[in-house]
Amino acid sequence: GENVEQHPSTLSVQEGDSAVIKCTYSDSASNYFPWYKQELGKRPQLIIDIRSNVGEKKDQRIAVTLNKTAKHFSLHITETQPEDSAVYFCAAQTSDQTGANNLFFGTGTRLTVIP
């Protein structure tokens, strides 16, 4: 099955700086890569996703890049704010018309934005 690795496990940045979280995956058939933000005691919430037919996607201060050849994808948060503090999970999924597999998650990155 798919194996997703995520780094770093913890990340502290000053408010206003950028944060980058990186993930690698093992299954070359994976073609959907979402990122989830999970605040303490709350559900994981989808913040951005990317499909394998694009290399980059941006939504305001959040961007995701995908390198299918190297099998890695990254989350970039610019102009970080204290409310960005949370645990972020990357995930990978094979999704096609014959039947999607489940999401395989990374182990998470605890981001702390220092005011």
Next chain:
Amino acid sequence: DTGVSQNPRHKITKRGQNVTFRCDPISEHNRLYWYRQTLGQGPEFLTYFQNEAQLEKSRLLSDRFSAERPKGSFSTLEIQRTEQGDSAMYLCASSLFGLGGDYGYTFGSGTRLTVV
């Protein structure tokens, strides 16, 4: 429809007891997933349904675990003879799978199980 709903939010049980959790997915979603999350880890896949059919089960799902989705709407996850190692957050998610693939993967708030 306010999203994926899970009940109860918290469950404390004694070792050896049986517990059952319920998940109500987003109404138009045909797929329903169960995940388990322990502290400091990402969600781990347990099983998923498309409509009422259980399509895949993880090796994590021992024979003490059973899940159903009898009418293709809500689902239940039962754990028999609970063990302390079963203590975790049990997350349910639903999605809409169609010709274009799998979309709208949305999680519920989870059921936190503590086995004492």
